[in-house]
Amino acid sequence: MHLKVLVPFQIFVDCSDVARIVALGTSGSFGILPQRLDCVMALAPGVLSYVTKNGETIYVAVDRGVLVKTGSEVMVSVRNAIGGADLGNLHEAVTREFLTIDSMEKDRRLVMAKLETGLLRRMAEFPHGN
Template identity: 60%
Template sequence: MPSILMNLKVLLPFQIFLEKTDVLRIVAETREGSFGLLPQRLDCVAVLPPGILIYETESDGEVCVAVDEGVLVKAGENVLVSVRRALGGTNLGQLRNAVEQEFLVLDEHEQCIRSVMAKLEIGFLHRFASFQHE
């Protein structure tokens, strides 16, 4: 009986970063810790913080990818990982540094945008609450 393998696709907002077939196993990090995916595992969804995604194929061996925050969805033999940014590399230490320096630290522009959005949301909620009381 042939073994069932997984298909892995890492999606970025405007492109496909990685597409692999015949994946033996996948290890992903969540806020609760790392977990592994094997082909026969039940379908699942996981929220991914910035971290390292590891997958293994017979031809490539174990490969590490640094990923920014996103979502992992396993449906049957297909595993989709949708993240904001991703970096490939061979040195695990360099990938870990990239996660810490590029993905975990919000740049000044992004912090400013988040602050403005939070103020807009608060203003909307206050106006909506006052509208409900009229």
């Protein structure tokens, strides 16, 4: 299989000799072998692993995203990715980086919603001239 992991503005992984892929979807872990039917999967923050044809296992921490398999092509598009060989450090990176960013984004969205509501309320108070 040919695996590409895309992050905004660059290709993070481009490997053409992949034998199998394991990723974390929104409903659990799943594996992809070359003969699997075409599919689309939503990814949760976690560790994606792939094994090359020469037996090397490579781990990549990925943020939320989507995986698309069409034929022998597997495209993964995520907001952020961290590469590395040490699986323990990658699990820590997922917790530290991606899950913290999610909670910060929720806080940001809450603040923006409050600002928008306040702005709309004040605009409604302006006298409307005819």
